[in-house]
Amino acid sequence: MVDDWEGDLNAWPLDEGLMDYVDAASYGTESDENGLYTANVIANKSISIDGKTVDATNLTPEFLKTTLREAGGIESNVATGYHAIEFLLWGQDLHGTGPGAGERPATDYSLTACTHGNCDRRAQYLKSATDLLVTDLKEMVGDWQDGGAALKSLQGTGIPAILTGMGSLSYGELAGERMKLGLLLRDPEEEHDCFSDTTYNDYRNDAIGIRNVFLGSYTRIDGSVVSGPSVSELVASKDAALDTEIRGLLDATIGKFDIMKTRGDTVEKYDQMIGEGNTEGNAVVQAAIDALIAQTHSVERAVSLLKLEVTVEGSDSLDNPDAVFK
């Protein structure tokens, strides 16, 4: 069920000129592909989407979600979610590959000494975007309560879903699409949090999240811990050595991200680390990628240990919708 609106939350990359003012010199003024590249809906109460004039007087959550998001079928028309909010808070990073993040002045939201104009509409946009985020996250929390939709749908398939999720996030998504792609391209634009330059924190928290799921434990912001039965214990009950190995690899991964975080805090940001010719920065990122891949291989072993692979041998029963011709 989260699949249905996940994109509303974390879509990226985005053509931020859709939302607000941008620096023409670095961003450009038009795109051949995206007619809304500089639509600047905060400044314009009427915009044109695929040749149709659309009323944008009220920047309501509904408007952002159904009209503006992916307008014209263009995925980079990201109107909602973390990165839209990040842009509204930080503004564009005009420092290129040099040090420094976005420097949006707080007065962009001042109703008395407004900078860059339309502060009321900018505030309305930010409010709507954060309302949407909170609504979606509340729905997600509800899905996982007793009787919630997610819990219900996973009856009997929760453990494979957990392990599949750990593997997919570690390998394909984080190690692959988020990190290795940037190294392949050597492109500073391949930075997830390009406005706030906090990418390395995100990635480290992703790695911690993967470990949390395995350990069934989460440390709250206030330092208190919530925990319960874990996949780790289940694996340990069948193969204590494998559990130890997986925990060791999850820790080792976070160790590599700790190094990345230290570097991010003290030496250079993530977009610089993946820059061409930055041997040392590249190596820090590569080490984290390698650790993520290593931990996935041990997760795969847990999958086979728990005999979780769903196989339907030659069944052609219509009662079994998973049946596959074999």
Add this chain to the structure above:
Amino acid sequence: MHRYFTVLLVITLVAGIGFADDAPVRSDLTPKDLARVRTVTAPTTDFSKPEPFELLPAGAATSKKIVNRDAFSFPSANLSFDQQEQFSLGNGFFRKVWVSSPASTKGSDGLGPLFNTRGCQNCHLKDGRGHPPTGGEDDGVSMFLRLSVPPHTDAEKQLIASGGENVIPEPVYGGQLQNFGVPGLAAEGRMFITYTDLPVTLGDGTVVTLRQPSYSVSDLSHGPMAKEVMLSPRVAPQMIGLGLVEQIPQEDILAKADPDDKDHDGISGKPNYVRDLQSGQVMLGRFGWKAGAPTIRTQSAEAFAGDLGLSTPLNPKSYGDCTAAETDCLAKPNGENIPGEAEAPDPILDLVTFYSQNLAVPARRDIGDPGVLRGKQAFYEAGCVACHTPKFVTSRKAEDETKRFQLIWPYSDFLLHDMGDGLADYRDEGRADGYEWRTAPLWGVGLTETVSDHTFFLHDGRARNLTEAILWHGGEAQKARDNFANLPKSSRDDLFAFLGSL
């Protein structure tokens, strides 16, 4: 053994399929599996309930994710973790926006000098089908014009006949009209479309107004095109299930070929044979509106060069579709970081190919709905399945085990058919003549609006909905089209319920 033959004979008679005596049989299966495959792929005659496995049109690769706007963008469900990484990286390059040379981002330049778009995703919007320009700021991305001239010399004729090339490019503008150029370089020109209303009356008196397109070019950068130039408009096709199509045994596709209509059913089915860039061999064409590409890798390398102007190791055209006559284009810098190295070096083509091979086909919806089942029956009885072949089983010997021995439901025979004057582009491509088009696969067709927010169909998006798309069918499909046109409205609605469930 005798028993198998009896069973096969019965199936053959019931299904009305004639296996040509001399046609080679696929070699990847044991006799027992071959019999199973023939049984399971025989067209059904029972429309009282769904068929076994019908829910999963791409077998184990079928996506069971929730159906929404992203429905065509999920990876095949049976990929391993490391294949998921390949898919994700491929997706990164698929949505990558390339820039012109020189640029500070050396890994991202090389676009053009002439191009149709800056990134794959920009035409393959949401991995779904493209559309004709709809006016306003929508300026034609996701559709372009292919260009060529008839072969004149014996050498040119031989080149086409041997499958060495599909077409002879227009001497100045090349194989397609690029409507963008890098800064300082004029675009080749613009595609210009006008539509004329074409009313059609159905059997029950309902009038449907088709729009007949007419194509021309304007703002040409290097003067008029050759007098005998042939234009063929093409929208970007949807991307799902392609890797499975690649693994349908050639013998099974050719078994349906009947280029000279020896069985006198009015339906030919002609294979295209085209050159594979990887092996240099001439192979069965499977992809593209006229089956002009044999593999996804070749198709991708051609798109990199023609659509984006990027060289790949397989297709070292750093100047893309620029011709010798376009000296202004050839004078622009290219994006080779080291002379001779491709602008999109390894492993980019590998990754984009892998991505394109592994976009999942979504699971069917409502397959047991009575209206859907009635519509399915109408689809069969109208004769649609004569070309829109429901089922194939992929090769046991597919290199990637996730593609092996999958029962798939593409609803295409992947062969060329004469579709009549109405759809003709009068432009040959390989062995396809100006009237012939490859049967379009129908899987996913019911999700077009969900994914793409439009329902433009056919090679140039002229049809604004499925009714119009069917009514444009002519030539070999005229009979099936007439059968459809003469159905009562309730049956037509059932048919659309069935198509909507694909």
